[in-house]
Structures are given as C-alpha cells and as structure tokens.
Amino acid sequence: MDELAELAQLMEKEFGPRVDSMYSTFPNRTSIRLLDVSQDLDPNDRIQCQIKIVDLNHAPKYSALSYTWGDPGANPDDEHIPPLPPGKDEYEILCDGHPLKVTKNCYAFLLSFRKAKATDTNHQSSRKNAEFIERTFSSYLIWIDAICINQSSLGERSSQVRIMDRIYRQAQQVIVWLGPSDSSTKLAVQVIANLANIPIKKCRELFMTSPLSTDPYERLGIPTISKKDFMSVKALLERSWFARSWTVQEYVLARDTVLFCGTLILPFRAVPDAARNLALLGWDHLLASLGDEDIEETDLKAEESVTGTTQMLRGLHNSKEDFFLGRATAKSSFVGAILSLHYLKRIQAEVSRERWLNTKDNIPLQMVLLATTHKQCFNPVDKIYAFLGLLPEASWDGLVVDYSMATQDVYIQATRAMMRATQSLSILSYVEERPLRTISDLPSWVPDFNAVRSPLPLDWGLTTYAETMIPISGQRMVFFNVSLSTPFSIEPNNDSNAKLSVKGMWYDKVVETSRFIPGNLQELAPLLDVITSFPRERLWRTLLADEHVIALDSNAPPVTFPAQEIDGQMFAYYLSQTQWLMLVELNSDPATIETHDDDSPENSGIPYALREYDVFEELIDPALNPIPRFMIDCYDPWIETLNLPQDIKERGLQRMAKALSVRMLDRVLLTTEKRRYGTGMMSTKKGDEIWVLAGAKVPYILRPKGYGEYEFVGEAYMHDIMYGEFVVEKEHVWSDITLV
Structure with missing residues (x-):
C-alpha cells in the first residue's frame, strides 16, 4: 500500500468516510x-x-x-x-x-x-x-x-x-x-x-x-x-x-x-x-x-x-x-391553490404535443406564475425556476438556469424573456405595489416574483391558448388592446440592463384619487364632480372594467364582455343593501352611527348614514334606487325594484361582491386633468401620467423622473381607450421613453 492510500485509510478511520466521495x-x-x-x-x-x-x-x-x-x-x-x-x-x-x-x-x-x-x-x-x-x-x-x-x-x-x-x-x-x-x-x-x-x-x-x-x-x-x-x-x-x-x-x-x-x-x-x-x-x-x-x-x-x-x-x-x-x-x-394545481395539468397535454412535434409555439409563463403566486420557496430565484418545466422552452427562451446569478438579474432576465415570448408588454401588469416588494433594488418595471401579487391584472398575458386557460378565482376574461398591437422591440443581448426603452403616447395626468368601498362611499366625494358629469353607467362599467359578471342562468355559457344591463341593476341593488343596513342601524340606535372621522363644520350633527346616502344618491340611477329620499326614515327592505327570484338575487349579490372586491383590490378611482376618470393602482398619486405603450394591451401609469425617464406605477383602466381608440386618432405620435 502506498503512502497516500495508507494516509487516506488512517484519515477515514479517524474521521469517517469523506461525504463528497x-x-x-x-x-x-x-x-x-x-x-x-x-x-x-x-x-x-x-x-x-x-x-x-x-x-x-x-x-x-x-x-x-x-x-x-x-x-x-x-x-x-x-x-x-x-x-x-x-x-x-x-x-x-x-x-x-x-x-x-x-x-x-x-x-x-x-x-x-x-x-x-x-x-x-x-x-x-x-x-x-x-x-x-x-x-x-x-x-x-x-x-x-x-x-x-x-x-x-x-x-x-x-x-x-x-x-x-x-x-x-x-x-x-x-x-x-x-x-x-x-x-x-x-x-x-x-x-x-x-x-x-x-x-x-x-x-x-x-x-x-x-x-x-x-x-x-x-x-x-x-x-x-x-x-x-x-x-x-x-x-x-x-x-x-x-x-x-x-x-x-x-x-x-x-x-x-x-x-x-x-x-x-x-x-x-x-x-x-x-x-x-x-x-x-x-x-x-x-x-x-x-x-x-x-x-x-x-x-x-x-x-x-x-x-x-x-x-x-x-x-x-x-x-x-x-x-x-x-x-x-x-x-x-388554500382550496383555490389545490384547484389551481389540478387545472395546471391541462397545460401539460399542449406542452407534450409541442415537444413531440418540435414546434416553437409557447404558453405564457406568466399564466403559470399567476396561478402560483402564493407558493413559497427558500431561494427567491426558484419562484421562476420551479415552474419552467411546466412549459415549452419557447415560453422562456433566453432565460438561463444559473444559481450563481443574483436574484435581481434573474428577475430582469425572466421579465425580458416573457416579453419576447408573448411579443407584448403584458408582464408589466404583474408589477406589484412598491411596499409589497421583498427584493430590494429591482427596477420599477420588473415584477418581484417573490412577492404575493394581490391584484389580479387586467392583462394577464393570454395569447392564443384559450383552450388552456387556467381557471383562477376572479381572473379577467376580457382582452383589451389599447395599443392596437403596435410592434415593440427589446434590445438584443442586453438582458441584464436595468432600464427598458419603450415607445409611448401620453394620454393624461392624474389629479385626484380615492378608494371605492361600499359602506364608505363618502371617500368618493372629491371625485363626484367628474364622475357625475358622465352617464351613471360609466361608474359600474369602470369598476368592473366593463366585464359581464352576473349570470342569471348558472348553466348558460359564459359571456365575458361587455358588461350588461343586469350588471348595472345588480350593482345598484348591491349598494342599496349596504345603505339599508346603515339606515336600519340609524333608526334603531342613531347614537351608534352619528360619529365619523370627518368632524368638519359642514358635517357636524349630520348622521353618518345620511351623509353616506347623499353620495349613494348621486351615484345611482333614480330608476334603480329602491330607497328614495322620502322613504329614508321608514324604508321597508321588501320594497325592491329588482324583480328577480330571491335565490337569483342572492347569487347575484355574491357575484357582484366578489367581482368588486377582486377588481378593486389595491386599486383606486382616479380623475384627470382633462376631466376623465378611471382606475389605477393604490400607489397612484397626483402628478402621475397615463400612457399608452407600444406592445401593451392596457394603459399604464408612469411617474416622471426627468430627462425622458419614468418610474413604473402600474395598470390603469380608462373606459374610452381600451380597444385602441386613442391610437387611431391621427394627432398623437409615439415618443421614446425609458422605464427605470
């Protein structure tokens, strides 16, 4: 036995076998x-x-x-x-x-x-x-x-x-x-x-x-x-x-x-x-x-x-x-998470077909990321790597699995890969509110895939695979095209660049924002002047992003858009029920509801429920209001204008409640310089700008930083431009801007 072998034997006897062997x-x-x-x-x-x-x-x-x-x-x-x-x-x-x-x-x-x-x-x-x-x-x-x-x-x-x-x-x-x-x-x-x-x-x-x-x-x-x-x-x-x-x-x-x-x-x-x-x-x-x-x-x-x-x-x-x-x-x-696991299996048949036929089609990676947003992992890069095997390689072409890369670089690379695969900017709709981020120093336009994305996007990146859509609770099934599929390009061989060059059209500037919470409608008071200048149906169409959500026949095939008359009726009926509860409480014990955070002189002594009703009355079509002002003190809940069977009304109320809670989750109503209104992310503030970007399906809110650079804020819904109406107008031109 040579000396090295003898030494190895002695070391193994003393310390045990080498683990890596x-x-x-x-x-x-x-x-x-x-x-x-x-x-x-x-x-x-x-x-x-x-x-x-x-x-x-x-x-x-x-x-x-x-x-x-x-x-x-x-x-x-x-x-x-x-x-x-x-x-x-x-x-x-x-x-x-x-x-x-x-x-x-x-x-x-x-x-x-x-x-x-x-x-x-x-x-x-x-x-x-x-x-x-x-x-x-x-x-x-x-x-x-x-x-x-x-x-x-x-x-x-x-x-x-x-x-x-x-x-x-x-x-x-x-x-x-x-x-x-x-x-x-x-x-x-x-x-x-x-x-x-x-x-x-x-x-x-x-x-x-x-x-x-x-x-x-x-x-x-x-x-x-x-x-x-x-x-x-x-x-x-x-x-x-x-x-x-x-x-x-x-x-x-x-x-x-x-x-x-x-x-x-x-x-x-x-x-x-x-x-x-x-x-x-x-x-x-x-x-x-x-x-x-x-x-x-x-x-x-x-x-x-x-x-x-x-x-x-x-x-x-x-x-x-x-x-x-x-x-x-x-x-x-957790029940929804289990169901999403089951529904993700649907994609596998399409993936197997593409691999067998060696085609270059792709299924958007962000579809899978949306269905798995609540999943957890020890290493943040695994919020990307863990799901790549579910999709064809064409869905993430250019993304390299490399555990030596910094998380920030992996997320930038993944975002650019999804833009190339979908030939759109849909992945921008996945950017979450800044306070929810867990990865520091990410560019504003790159989603933090390690964070739980609470708002479901208006544009969730579907391309041609309607048959493989993942049923996600509250997901949007309306497909907008604000830029009319105007082509865009990504700088080649520059996937680590923290800045994104895009083309865009300036649309308007934000003036005022407010949350929409039934039961606390007074928050909308600063916006009422603009909101009431439009037909009343504009409000519920904006809040629902013009999606049809009330199905009277549960066996009927789904109608995804636009919102229908029954949606407006159920919206009014739903708000009236919250008003009724407040009025019942007011009549039973006025002292319990007379106080409010707003102690301004003009509201002094006015019961909260009555101030709430004032805003409600402004928002609802009089023909749909079951609580006229002269009946406030003696409202009978059985006097209703919505002539539907009780079980259908109950199901409709549940659907409307869910639709509003999902669509307005971490979102606000906003008004603009040109007296328009729409919705934007919770962090939207006065001075932010609304832009139409080439390659985008929905408008986006950007925050000017100077010298043609903008911080990305999030999605917007502006009712009259969602299908390219603004791009069609001849006087608007595309500008080169940079997202940082």
Whole structure:
C-alpha cells in the first residue's frame, strides 16, 4: 500500500468516510442518481441506502419524492407517526457507506418508507389497498432531491434543475409526503375520500346549503361532517407541502400520484376532487374560517338559519375594508391553490404535443406564475425556476438556469424573456405595489416574483391558448388592446440592463384619487364632480372594467364582455343593501352611527348614514334606487325594484361582491386633468401620467423622473381607450421613453 492510500485509510478511520466521495461525476446530462432504501438498519440504527446512477434516456423505473425540506406542518403538540424526538433538525443516514445529514422531514419519510417496504401489506386489511401499497413502495428505486443531487455543487444543482421536469415526468409514480401523521390525520383522509366521491351534479344542486346541518348529507350520500371533521381536513390541507413552489411542478408533471402521511396512504386525485366539490357546494369559505379567533361558535351555527345574503351583508357592514380589500375571499385560498394545481395539468397535454412535434409555439409563463403566486420557496430565484418545466422552452427562451446569478438579474432576465415570448408588454401588469416588494433594488418595471401579487391584472398575458386557460378565482376574461398591437422591440443581448426603452403616447395626468368601498362611499366625494358629469353607467362599467359578471342562468355559457344591463341593476341593488343596513342601524340606535372621522363644520350633527346616502344618491340611477329620499326614515327592505327570484338575487349579490372586491383590490378611482376618470393602482398619486405603450394591451401609469425617464406605477383602466381608440386618432405620435 502506498503512502497516500495508507494516509487516506488512517484519515477515514479517524474521521469517517469523506461525504463528497459518494457524489461521482455524472457521465452525461441526462443522468440522475436513484436510491435503494435498505430494509435493514446499520449497527448504529442508521438508515442505509445504496446509490445507483441511471440515464433517463434508458427509461429507468423509479418513484420520485415530493416533500418539503422544512417543517411539514403536523400538530407540534400531538403524537406523531413516525415518532421523532423534538429539538433535532438533522439526522444522519448512510449512503453507500458514507454518512450524510438529512432534514427531519426527509428522515421521517425514510423511516415510514422503509417500514412500508419491510412490512409490505401487514397494516392494511383490504386486498385492494394491499396491492396499492405494494405497487407504490415495493416496485421501484426512489429519487429524493436532497440526497440524489450534490447540494454543495451549484453547477450540479443548476444542471439537475434543467432536467427536473423529466425526472418527475418519467417517474412511475410521485409520492407526496405530507409529513408524520397526528391524531387528526386519519379522520381527515377519510373525510377527503368521502367528499371526493360526491357526484358533481349533486354539489351544484346543493350550492350554499349549510355544512353544519345534517340535511345536505342525506342527499349527498356521505356521512355527516362535523366541525371537528372539517377542522381535521383544514389542518391537513394547510400543511406546508401545499404552499411550496417546487411541489407544483412535482405534482403537475406526475403520471400517477399518491398521498403518504405517516402510515396513511390515499390516491392523491381525491384531494383536488374534494376541493372542487367543496367549492361547488360553497363550503370552502366556511372551511377556511374555522378556527379563526374572530369566528365564534354561535356565528357558525347561525349558518343554519340565516340566508347567505344577510350573512354576506353583515360581514360587509361589520368589516367594510377587510371585505372590499378581498381579504375575506383570500381566506379560502388554500382550496383555490389545490384547484389551481389540478387545472395546471391541462397545460401539460399542449406542452407534450409541442415537444413531440418540435414546434416553437409557447404558453405564457406568466399564466403559470399567476396561478402560483402564493407558493413559497427558500431561494427567491426558484419562484421562476420551479415552474419552467411546466412549459415549452419557447415560453422562456433566453432565460438561463444559473444559481450563481443574483436574484435581481434573474428577475430582469425572466421579465425580458416573457416579453419576447408573448411579443407584448403584458408582464408589466404583474408589477406589484412598491411596499409589497421583498427584493430590494429591482427596477420599477420588473415584477418581484417573490412577492404575493394581490391584484389580479387586467392583462394577464393570454395569447392564443384559450383552450388552456387556467381557471383562477376572479381572473379577467376580457382582452383589451389599447395599443392596437403596435410592434415593440427589446434590445438584443442586453438582458441584464436595468432600464427598458419603450415607445409611448401620453394620454393624461392624474389629479385626484380615492378608494371605492361600499359602506364608505363618502371617500368618493372629491371625485363626484367628474364622475357625475358622465352617464351613471360609466361608474359600474369602470369598476368592473366593463366585464359581464352576473349570470342569471348558472348553466348558460359564459359571456365575458361587455358588461350588461343586469350588471348595472345588480350593482345598484348591491349598494342599496349596504345603505339599508346603515339606515336600519340609524333608526334603531342613531347614537351608534352619528360619529365619523370627518368632524368638519359642514358635517357636524349630520348622521353618518345620511351623509353616506347623499353620495349613494348621486351615484345611482333614480330608476334603480329602491330607497328614495322620502322613504329614508321608514324604508321597508321588501320594497325592491329588482324583480328577480330571491335565490337569483342572492347569487347575484355574491357575484357582484366578489367581482368588486377582486377588481378593486389595491386599486383606486382616479380623475384627470382633462376631466376623465378611471382606475389605477393604490400607489397612484397626483402628478402621475397615463400612457399608452407600444406592445401593451392596457394603459399604464408612469411617474416622471426627468430627462425622458419614468418610474413604473402600474395598470390603469380608462373606459374610452381600451380597444385602441386613442391610437387611431391621427394627432398623437409615439415618443421614446425609458422605464427605470
């Protein structure tokens, strides 16, 4: 034995094997490592694995793990299966005889996985379940990112991320590990299985029935679900797996997916089926609210005896700003997030077709980013990289997966790549309000993809793929073209440039802004002079961005635009209901509503509800106002001008409430120098300018910085120019400006 070999042997005996020696170089770009988890522990009770390098081009058989590196979200105060001692974040395993540290959640999976392989079918009595477990755990090797990728090598991480879509697409099945089970997990799995089996038709028939009553369950054909049952489901669906970025790709690309939690196993397709049925029943909002500190038991029981309209209006009156900033809708976001996972699978058929035919078509990357905005990740660049495998390469041509790049540069490069792919400036509509940003020093025109984008854009970047649209709650289905598709260009070979040169037409300057909150209409008083100079229908068309939102027949095909007469009627009816609540409160106890922040002399002694009515009366067509001024003191809520069945009115009120909360979320009404009005982002202020940019579908608000440079503020809606009317006028010319 030579001296170097002898020294290596001595060092290994003293310090153990070198960890990095298990990671030999891959023979080619399509190689991956797979694990064979031994059923036997080593003498120190460590899990043992053997590593095998395979080539994806040779179609190896394996499973792939989808899990979270951090805390999976099991109840920390409960007993877990498998049990692990608290306070320890890493555990040691052996891979080819080399010690390797893995996270607590990964180690918990390996324990359960090893036990499932070792015990095979002993813990299940059903032959069907036994065959399912055997197929899941006994047939293949497994791929686990934290072990199979050398995490200390940026180069290897980047190269493996480039083929991540193939790793999950080619796996025989993807195992979704939600973490150890706790005392509520078994109940949650059973309830989800029951909900998933309800026929869709029955869910639609029982929309907005009470989930806390026993009546619906007989017709649904499932056991009654108690509050405790719902709480267990909520706890499971709020586990961290459902919130992470990388898990989206891992689920969407999978050919077959199984849910594994502790020792409990369920075909994963039951989860989106159950979420869909909860949404169709209208129970998702209640499910999300369970356990909130501000939700009392009596409030939940009231569901059984109070109509949906009254509940909704009470919620509006008691918490006007929360409701109309969309916070109530956001409470059920975890159900929507599960549904978006399911709908993202629709895109995969189109992606597979394009790859097979080697076409250069693309599906906008921002469509996927919009559906996954609430997903979380440790590394901000993964808010881009984690979703690239869902789309054809043409959708992100020019974007390089490189973990050595600064986050700012990755986001600039991604933004320019999306502009090229869509041949439009639609990605500018994804720029969020400045206070919401998490990445410092981003140019104003580059979205912070790591931030949660609360306002849904007027232009969300759809090109030609209407058949693959992702149903996102509240998304816009109207397609504007303010620039008449005027061509634009991006500087070649300059993707890291923090400035964006564009061509634009100046339209107008902002003079005044105000929020629109039913129940607090007095905020619009400074804008009334301009608003009332137009026909009254202009207001609701502007607030809805001229989109038709009220469908009287739930089975009728959707009409996306323009807004219809019924939308205006429902808008007036909706505002009148808020006025009625305020008038009832005024008549029952005037002292409770006479005070207001505005203590100006002209308002002194005037009850708040009456001042509110003054603005309401200015905004509503008299023919649609069910509360004439002479009836203020004796208003009867049954005297209504909207002649529709009660169930249709209730459904219409809910749709109108949702439409307004979504479209005006973090947006304001604005008036301009030329006495026009429209909507803009919350941060819009006096002196900002409204521009039409070449390649844009909607107008944008820019803030002048001098010398032809502008800070980007966000989208605008200006009713008379959304389809290119301003560009058609001959006297306007394009100017060269720069966004910084």
